[in-house]
Amino acid sequence: MNTLVLGRTPYALIVLACAGLLGYAYYAEFVLGLEPCPLCMLQRLGFMIMGATALVAALHGPKSWGRWLYAIPFLGGAGWGLATAGRHVWLQNLPEDQVPDCGPGLYFMREFDFPFSEIVREAFTGAGECAEIDWSFLGLTFPGWALLWYVALTVFMLWASSTRSAAGSTSG
Structure with a gap:
């Protein structure tokens, strides 16, 4: 049996991956000076849900x-992340004349206590600033990498859960 799916290892690996991804996002924001757009901030939420779920499962x-049972909130976070990262990638690939108008910035909405539902709606419908590309690595932007990681972590979790189920409860 592959040791990646034994015991608590898959959960620990997911926790480390999510912590590393969030850590780099905060490094890019506070050290590199890249201001996150509303969709970037919402994508962090998906990694937080996935990482927190994996941490509790690891413990x-x-x-x-x-x-x-742990896969349910994990997949909820993954679905959230796939939706936000997918929307972000789509916005970044729109022709310039089709990019939606920019709405109020995330910090403005948070400072003036906009409801979370309004922030999410604005991010998905009028976040023109999300189409800007400030960073890329190996041809992928931040949301492209986030989308790739959401898919990879989801596939890994499903693979580990199904492989462990087939192995029985002795590898628990």
Whole structure:
């Protein structure tokens, strides 16, 4: 049996990946000076949900069907991240004349206590600043990398859960 799917290892790996991704996002914001757009901030939420779920699962060490219970909030965070990163990648690839108008900035909305639902709606419908590309690595922008990581972590979690289920409860 592959040791990547034994015991608490898959959860620990996911925690480390999410912590590393969030750490780099904060490094880019506070050290490199790259101001995140509303969709960037919302993408962080998905990694936080996935990482927190994996952390609790790593501490608990679920067996059998309990692994699939942790998959529910994990997949919720992954779905959130896939939706926000997918929207962000789409916005960045729109022709310039089709980019939506910019709405109020995220910091402005937070400072004036906009409801979370309004912030999310604005990010998905009028976040023209999200189409700007300030950073890329190997041809992918921040949201492109985030989308790739959301897919990879989701596939890994599903693979680890199904492989562990097939191995029985002795590897728990």
